[in-house]
Every structure is written in C-alpha cells, then in structure tokens.
Amino acid sequence: MANIRRKKPIFTMAVAGSLIAATAAQTAFAQTQNARQEALRVAPHPGMMPHAGRMFPGTSLTGVPGFPLPTIHTQQAYAPDGDFTARWTRADALQIKAHSNPSVSAGQNSLPSQLIMPGIPADFPTINPDVWVWDTWTLIDKHADQFSYNGWEVIFCLTADKNAGYGFDDRHTHARIGFFYRRAGIRADQRPANGGWIYGGHLIPEGAQEQVFKGTAYTITAEWSGSMRLLDPRDNKVSLFYTDMAFNRDASGQDITPAQAVITQSLGQIHADFNHVWFTGFTTHTPLLRPDGVLYQNGAQNPYYNFRDPFTFEDPNHPGVNYMVFEGNTAGQRGVANCTAEDLGYRPNDPHAETVQQVLDSGAYYQKAAIGLAVAEDSSLSKWKFLTPLISANCVNDQTERPQMYIKNGKYYIFTISHRTTYAAGVDGPDGVYGFVGNGIRSDFQPMNYGSGLVLGNPTDLNQAAGTDYDANPLQNPRAFQSYSHYVMPGGLVESFIDTVENRRGGTLSPTVKLGIRADASAVDLRYGNGGLGGYGDIPANRADINVSAFIQDLISQNVSIGPNTTGQVNAFVNTNK
Numbered sequence: 001m002a003n004i005r006r007k008k009p010i011f012t013m014a015v016a017g018s019l020i021a022a023t024a025a026q027t028a029f030a031q032t033q034n035a036r037q038e039a040l041r042v043a044p045h046p047g048m049m050p051h052a053g054r055m056f057p058g059t060s061l062t063g064v065p066g067f068p069l070p071t072i073h074t075q076q077a078y079a080p081d082g083d084f085t086a087r088w089t090r091a092d093a094l095q096i097k098a099h100s101n102p103s104v105s106a107g108q109n110s111l112p113s114q115l116i117m118p119g120i121p122a123d124f125p126t127i128n129p130d131v132w133v134w135d136t137w138t139l140i141d142k143h144a145d146q147f148s149y150n151g152w153e154v155i156f157c158l159t160a161d162k163n164a165g166y167g168f169d170d171r172h173t174h175a176r177i178g179f180f181y182r183r184a185g186i187r188a189d190q191r192p193a194n195g196g197w198i199y200g201g202h203l204i205p206e207g208a209q210e211q212v213f214k215g216t217a218y219t220i221t222a223e224w225s226g227s228m229r230l231l232d233p234r235d236n237k238v239s240l241f242y243t244d245m246a247f248n249r250d251a252s253g254q255d256i257t258p259a260q261a262v263i264t265q266s267l268g269q270i271h272a273d274f275n276h277v278w279f280t281g282f283t284t285h286t287p288l289l290r291p292d293g294v295l296y297q298n299g300a301q302n303p304y305y306n307f308r309d310p311f312t313f314e315d316p317n318h319p320g321v322n323y324m325v326f327e328g329n330t331a332g333q334r335g336v337a338n339c340t341a342e343d344l345g346y347r348p349n350d351p352h353a354e355t356v357q358q359v360l361d362s363g364a365y366y367q368k369a370a371i372g373l374a375v376a377e378d379s380s381l382s383k384w385k386f387l388t389p390l391i392s393a394n395c396v397n398d399q400t401e402r403p404q405m406y407i408k409n410g411k412y413y414i415f416t417i418s419h420r421t422t423y424a425a426g427v428d429g430p431d432g433v434y435g436f437v438g439n440g441i442r443s444d445f446q447p448m449n450y451g452s453g454l455v456l457g458n459p460t461d462l463n464q465a466a467g468t469d470y471d472a473n474p475l476q477n478p479r480a481f482q483s484y485s486h487y488v489m490p491g492g493l494v495e496s497f498i499d500t501v502e503n504r505r506g507g508t509l510s511p512t513v514k515l516g517i518r519a520d521a522s523a524v525d526l527r528y529g530n531g532g533l534g535g536y537g538d539i540p541a542n543r544a545d546i547n548v549s550a551f552i553q554d555l556i557s558q559n560v561s562i563g564p565n566t567t568g569q570v571n572a573f574v575n576t577n578k
C-alpha cells in the first residue's frame, strides 16, 4: 500500500499532457454529438398525455382518459425479513398501454421515446464468430460496483458453441458460462466496432459438470444466469452465483420431468498478467436454493415454473448482511384461479376497473411472476434462507427475470427484464427492462414511469398483437425483439444482447445505452453515443482493483509508453488509491 501511494504523483504527471489533449478532443466531440442528437430528439406523441414534453415521465397522478388510474404505492420500507410483498398490479401495467400512441402506422413504435431503446442497425458487428452470446454480467463487489482486474475489464456471458452445430434457438439447453476480457480505460470510440472483447473460453472447467453433493451424484446440463462477486478487491477470490439447470430428457429430446433449477455457488480465482486473463477453481459446486413450494413455486406445482438468475448484494442500511434477489413465481398449484383485488390494484370506484371475476375468466391467473429474496446465513455466502418475495405480478406477467437491486441516492431500485409474450391476458408491454423504486430493500415499490413499470422497451407497436417472433407477426415492428436481458450498470449504462433485428439473429452484445434515473422516473439519454446508442458491448468498469499497480509495473517493465489509451486505467488507479 505504501509503495502504491509513493508512485501516484509520477503517473499523474506522466499522463497529464495526454489527458488534456484527450479532454479537449472529447469536449469537441461531445458538443458536435449534442447538437446532432438534439436535432434528432423525437417529439412526444399525443398518446403521452398528460405528460407530453416532459424529459422524465414521473408518476401518473391524473391518469389517461379511457384507462384506469394506477395503484397508489407508498414506497414505505419494511423489515427485510418481514412478510410484505409489493405488487405490480394490472392497474399499473395498464399504464403502458395508456401512454402508448393509439394512432401510429402499423409496425411503428407506439411507446414514448423516453422509454424506448433506439433502433439497432441491422448491420451490427459480432463479438465473436465461434459462440452465441446472450445474458451478460460483470465482475462486481457487494455494492454492484464494476471492477477491472489488473487493468482488464472482464465480463461473463451465457454462450453456446456455434461449431458444435448449435443454432441460436438451441442455446438454452447447451448454455455454458464463458468469459471475455479487454483492456480497461479505453474510450468506446477508440475500440474495435465489436467492443474488442477477447474470448477466454468456458469458466467452469470440463469435467466439473459431474458433481457429488452430500453423497448424491448429479450432472449440470446447462448453466444459466448469473452474477459474479469479487469477494474482496484486495485479492483475487471470486464467487460465481448461477442457475444449475438439469434437463431430464428421453432419447428423442422430450422432457421427462420438469427441469430442475438450482441456484448454485462456485468459488474460483481470477488471474491476469500483461497478456491475458484466466481463472482457476469452479470445480466444486454448492447447491444453495431450490424452490420450496411455500414461498416460491416449484416443479411439482408447475412444470413451467421459473426459478433462477441470482444477484447478491449488501444492503448499506444493514452492513454485513448479504441478500440475494432472483427470479421466481408465486407459490401454489398452476391453474388455481386465485388472483385478488389487491393484485388487480384498482382504486375504489374506478370506472375502468375490471372485476376479479372478469380477470379470472380471462385465464390471467396462469401468469404469476415473483421477485424473490433470500438472506445469507454465513459470511462465505454458502448458506441462504428464503424470505418472502419482494414483488409479485400475479395476473400481470409470468416472468420477472434477472432482477437486480440498484441503490442510488438513498433510493432502492429493482430492475428486471420481461417479455411481451409472458404478459397475462388483457395487459401488454414490450420486451425490455421494468423498474420499481422504494426506500429499502423491502418496500411498497412504486412502478417507475407513469406508474407503469416500463423503463426501457424494445420498439414495438402495442396496437398490434404480440407474436412469438418477428417472423410470426411482421406488422409488429422489425425491432420488437431486437434486444433482451438488459443489465443496468453504474451511471445508468445498460448492456444487453441482440436477439433479432429485421430477421437477422444476433447472439452478440447490443450497443450500450444510458438512462437518466431520477426519483420514480427514468429517460433514455438520446445524446449518449450515436442517437442514444453507445459502443457495441461497451461494458466499462467503474472501479479498479488494488492489483492495478501490478499492471502499471508491467507497463513500465515492458517499456510501454502511457498514452491516451491508458489514461482511464491510470485515473481509475489514482482514484481508487486516493
């Protein structure tokens, strides 16, 4: 530590000249971009009444003619181990349709531009020719800060091997967690068009798929999402939390029993030298959580149950206590028609309210997503206990995937992703990110933006029926399934993968976009990048691990001059060690 501090002034001086030059160039670039993007800014459409023209949508107080008012949510915080579950209600979700433009031409985007990811061009570059890439996450600490390691940015992606003959739609049952790395601190416009990521291979070594836990042998048949925790930025121990999927199939590929989803931990170590990044470990896997059928629906209750996507964090208000959010469903037998008036969430005497019976008659009770919560019972994060779900979406949507807790300015945001096709009968919304804000990890969460929950949708036309893919319904919008599996990073940057743009399949990283996030509202920053689209796969670290000093030593020992491309790394180093 003492050595590191002594070196700081030398590097600060060495990079000062190049920093000034880079800053001037950046300012000029940003000014041109701002002027161009300001001109491109899309005017609010009439369907956005009564908030037309506002940068941030906020909460709908007066409602939209012809639609119900959204539910009132207080954002009040409750004890994390309490039994309060917030609701994303039908009244909330209907605000999406209420604020979409009813009169756009077929196939156009009917949703407010603040809430829509700009269209991805069909000539997008591919991150890697050998693997399909979809769900992606970063190396984070307990506060979800993103760390570079020894001067390398590292990401983890679900991958499927193209050379093994897998098509993009075969990916789920052959998913392996892969990792990619690239030098930290290089501006997106100075990187190759595909983000410049180097593929490092599978994270879990070959052979480790055969496991024994407490005397019982089992096979990991697919590795689903997904988070990676740097346990201590002063050393290299990392903890992978992922979903071990066991598909039980007969010779013809038919499911024999529901796939077993087990939230699992595996420990490893990250290593990096001047040339590359590699991992050791991940040979032993510890099953952490299986749905209990009491708080979270299990396979015996519903063969189509959802249980996956662990994300861990420490609550700043409860230091030393670690929590996990994950995707689940409300417990109970599939097909039991039991959504309540609270799930519908209409205000008393709302003339546009549906009755519970009307909703049950529509079959909406098959869709019962829940955002789950668990608490760690040991400091090694290897024992977890279920707590009551944080949010339910009964009779609203069946999947709230890859949830994450995002803590900003004292507010607790839950961001999650969902599909248009998993909405219940009578409610509708695009594929994309949904957000909820409260004042503690368990709160009466307020759905963001008009009270709807929609934060970042794919361009789509809600006047057109949802199809399962673009081919099935070309009128819908050629970009209705352009991206998915978004993850909100520090500073409001959002990464995701490309699914389908104008019938071209992706399996690669999307351009990063940037959200402004304020109180209960968010807006896509159209001045960021090119019309709101940043670099493909631009997933920057916002913190450097303490070992960045070793990287700088490497630079010196190899006589590498410290030019503009490394200023970010050196700055990160200086900031970290202030």
Ligand SMILES: OC[C@H]1O[C@@](CO)(OC[C@@]2(O[C@H]3O[C@H](CO)[C@@H](O)[C@H](O)[C@H]3O)O[C@H](CO)[C@@H](O)[C@@H]2O)[C@@H](O)[C@@H]1O
Binding pocket: 134, 135, 158, 169, 171, 172, 175, 224, 225, 226, 243, 308, 309, 327, 399, 401, 402, 419, 484, 485
């Ligand atoms: O690969 C599994 C991980 O991916 C996640 C989030 O991206 O689940 C996505 C999910 O949906 C994809 O597959 C659907 C069927 O192929 C398709 O309709 C949809 O457009 C895709 O995004 O994958 C599962 C399995 O198919 C499905 O239930 C999900 O909605 C994540 O939750 C998984 O860990």
